[in-house]
Amino acid sequence: MYEVVLVDDDVIVTQFLKRYIPWEEHGFKVVASFQDSHSALEYLLENTYDVLVTDIGMPKLNGIELIEQLKKSKSNSYHIILSCHDEFRYAQQAFKLEVFDYILKETMEETNIIALLGRLKEKLDQEQFTRNQHLKVTKFLERNNMTLKSKFIEKLMKEQNITKDGWWKEQEELLKLNFSDKYFTPILCFIDRYQEAINHYENETSLQFSINNLLEEIFTAKDQQDVQIFFTQGKFLILLPMKYNTREKTKHQIEAILKELHETIYAGFEVSITSVIGELNVKEQSLLESMRILLKNKEQRFYYKYNSIQNFYPISYTRDSIFQDYVEISQTIKELILKDKKDQILECISQQLKQIREKKYSPDSIKDWAIKLIIDIKLSLHALNHFERQSVVITIADQVIQYVETFEHLEYVLADICEKFLEQIRSTNLTTRNEDILKAQKFVQTHIGAKISLKDVAAHLHLNSSYFSRMYKKETGEGFVEYVTKTKMTKAIELLEHSTKSIEQIAFELGFENKSYFSKTFKKYFGMTPGDYKYKTKEKMN
Template structure:
């Protein structure tokens, strides 16, 4: 709805208009009823009305002065003069101030004012429709411009296309690689709010325009929702000129000043020549997008200065990390989980493992943790490995991966607490933790009874009452679930698994395993052909 302000020092006029005009029916709300121009101007400063109906002769500030002030603040406000002065001079001044109408109070009636407001409402709606259409056209034009720039960049990066496929469009954008050297910058944009990549890209493009100089222009070429290439034109050599670096520094400051937007910058100096230009862009996109995984917010560095990724295998440290994370879950410690994740991410940053391997390693760590939890809790879950894979694959910075993984662990801590606190009795909780920590040997009822300082018979009855299963059954169940994990995920032989779970007799272990799962260890692993065969010891990777 549009708003209407009434201004008149005659209270009966204000009362008449306020009460007799069907505001809502006409699509209006009454903004305010003011007794003089000074009060009206103050209220308009808080919120400008769409229409003002005002008298001329008023104390403190007359109607004409009020109209001048309102027009200075908003050229779109509509004004109707309602006056008892039929002097042509006043009417002439009102016309110069571009008022919508001039009505004498002696001719004023409900029907006249209602019809006038209806016409003004139509005029305002038409104005807003035209503005919306203009904005739509402008947005479409801007979108087409972005698509053109994105298309040019991708065609440049496509090695199989001849130069003629992109050079003419590149020239329209101001790129002349045959004539001049360039400095290309990969800008990786990130933010905390998901789904707002286009908005953040627009903010960066706006920042580019604000800091560009005519003699040292910057062209922004979008590549994806989070990456764009900034091309500094006008270079004359093979190195980054002082002007380029200065503009890039101002650009970095401008981007950092935008709320909820962060960006890192990698630059590459490209000598003149279309072949050099294409190869430089390909190198920047291929290596720079991967290197950006480790760059901090606002970091500015040359692509050639960044060290390559290590060739070490991160999976050689997997068993150690998985054991530490498991222990933190047993302790139900959020602080310990955060400490461990910080430790391992610090190690990853220090060594600079390839981002693909880091995501693969983290995927396995999160997946194995989830499967262990589901096995202990014995419930069906809607957990999706595919969804987890896709989520991690889309993370383009190690900081995002670290924060999200910690939240993943935190969300599961309540389930762990529930798992170990199905009973409020500390003895049962301690025993479950004790079993999880001593799966590598035979655990007897007498041993844990002594551990809890309880009589063995009393402990046996207590455990059965609180858990619904005997202590021996619980130990066997827990060991068999661990056996399934090792047979499925590790190179251990059946004999090794049995031995590491405290079973000296392989046949007895096989019998227990079949009672628990319905298959022998060999069948479960696939060595007997009942499952898809895989070489024992083959590490399962979940490619990102």
């Protein structure tokens, strides 16, 4: 609906126009009417409108003067004059102001006004269509420019020997870039919780376009027209031109600008960003090198807190194995899950991640550690009767963790997955008989280092040994002793793969009387000795 404002000092005229003209049937809506032209002017200057219908002869401020005042500030609205005067001088003044039409009140009939509205709507519709088309073209060009800039920066980062001639100059002209005579500071900004942000904005392009527009508005308001912004997946690179100054002053200026960017982006989109400042005040080849270093070390953001501003320095990752204490940690978490100790689970995860952070392991090795932890816990729980048949099963842990961006994000994801394991165990509907089996299996899982006999477990459950043995076989399809052996052998594999313990130490840790009996059981189960298995594992790793 196009919005109409009526102004006439004769209330009968405005009432006639409002009541007897079917505005809405023809795409218009009367949003305000005035008898006082000064009040009308005040309203019209403060509000948007599409059409003004005004009397020409009014006290204090006549219709011609009213339109003159409005023309000074608003030129895209249409004006229609109602007049009792058919003198040429009034019509001449009106058409000098480019009014849409000049209607004599003596000929003001419903059919004439409806015909006028038809012509006016056709004009307004055409203008709106043209504006929409122009907006589409503008948006297309802006988005295309973003894509071209992304490809430009990707090529610069990949090809080390690009010189400033030919292709480079052509791209600078095409994208309106100029790196030659200015000092820039490169800043790499990560969009926090990127997958969630994309889901909210439906696709990556819409999210990038929205952020880009906001950044351009901010920098235009600061009169920083030469700022360059390049988007790549999940992040964007800002080249911020700064007047050459002392290092400390430049640093403080950039941090102040970034703080404002962080706050404005969050206020506008509820999306936080993490910013990493590269080398200060560099140009040409030094600028390229600084940009390459930032992008080459992008995985370091795993060590940055969300919504933080960082000064770049390279992290030297340890080459030590992240799996040194893995077996003990995974066993502790498994036991805590079986005992439903949520707070202790969260504390254990938090402490372990803190130690990993302090030792500076690479992000990829940390993700491998987390994926293995979840898969191993899942496999151990699946060894419990009926666990695997439940509806809630964690099947995409590796996919979820691959998208993890920071330590705090990883801690949240691990805690969430463990909570799902707890819920799954709590919601398991078991009969009294199956409950005894579950208790027996939990006993084995939490006493893996002890010598476990059928008699001891039956006594723990207050059941007759023979009855418990028959019940277990009937319900699970395997003997209880077989289950104990399977569980201990699974644990033996973990220890052989992820610990430096000797075979003798592993044997005693799993409750075997001696190394010989452990080796004999292992070979019977896997077809090779523990020593052969350990040797083959090392060969695969090498």
